[in-house]
Amino acid sequence: MGQTTSTGSDASSWLRPLSAARGPLVERGDRVVHTARRLGELMSGRPPGVTGHQWNTASRATVDFVVCDGGTRRPVFAVEFTTSAGTPEDHRGIRMRDAVYAAVGLEVLRIRSATLLPDPHGRRVVEYLIDARGYTAGLSEWSDPVDAVTERPVGFRDIVGRLPDGRSGQVNDLGAIARVGAVEAYVARQLVDPIVRGLHVRWQDGPAEGWAWVEVRPGRCLVERVLLEEHRFACGVDATRLAGDLAVAAIGERLRRFDAGEPDLVARGDLGRDFERLRARRDEMAHGFEFDHLTFD
Structure with a gap:
């Protein structure tokens, strides 16, 4: 050295x-x-x-x-x-x-x-981070309301507006387009379930981790996992939610590749066993585990 x-x-x-x-x-x-x-x-x-x-x-x-x-x-x-x-x-x-x-x-x-890459996904993510950090910095200057009518603005991730499918929802959810894509794939009979499910956790003194999955064939799922490692970094939004949103966005990218051939799928039982191993490590998580309600039967 x-x-x-x-x-x-x-x-x-x-x-x-x-x-x-x-x-x-x-x-x-x-x-x-x-x-x-x-x-x-x-x-x-x-x-x-x-x-x-x-x-x-x-x-x-x-x-x-x-x-x-x-x-x-x-x-x-x-x-x-x-x-x-x-x-x-x-x-x-x-x-x-x-x-x-x-x-x-x-x-x-x-x-x-494994799926999100600098090109073509990076620019959108970086622009999102710039906007989220700028918005949150502005919130830090917000003083407590002086009357009962004035309310503190919502966080960046929770801003409601018009979604790509025309519905009203949280426009700063990076997984929103993927969720719409899953519904379209279901209508086209490419999926057996239109709902993209997910979870997110924060490890003590470690990264935020997000999972997302959607059932493509009976009992077989498309699965994505994303880790966010922050080094002196503030995302401007809750990093655990962002990890989950990015995992959903990765599902959307995989759905767009369906025409290229059959995707690699994970048996629902195997995903369930991965989930049980994750849940067993709840003591290592910074904010506990909020997904005990999920089942993979």
């Missing part, structure tokens, strides 16, 4: 403005979004507390999305997509990147999913 650099007084000062030469992917409010940037581009050299070995490995890694302040162009947060499982080498690379992120205090959200 190499030697560490000297300690700096302001870790975030190591974050540098991103060059506009390649241009941002999108500008949204007071944020600009860059895609596929090398981690080393985000910083002015090796930050304090990072070994030479960590830096040499991590600095060459690609960061899927970097969200910058529109004025200073300095990174505010980053979003990574990765598969739920990985090789030992993948895990070592993640640990080294996390060491670098921590050294400069950069906020990072890592999304683990």
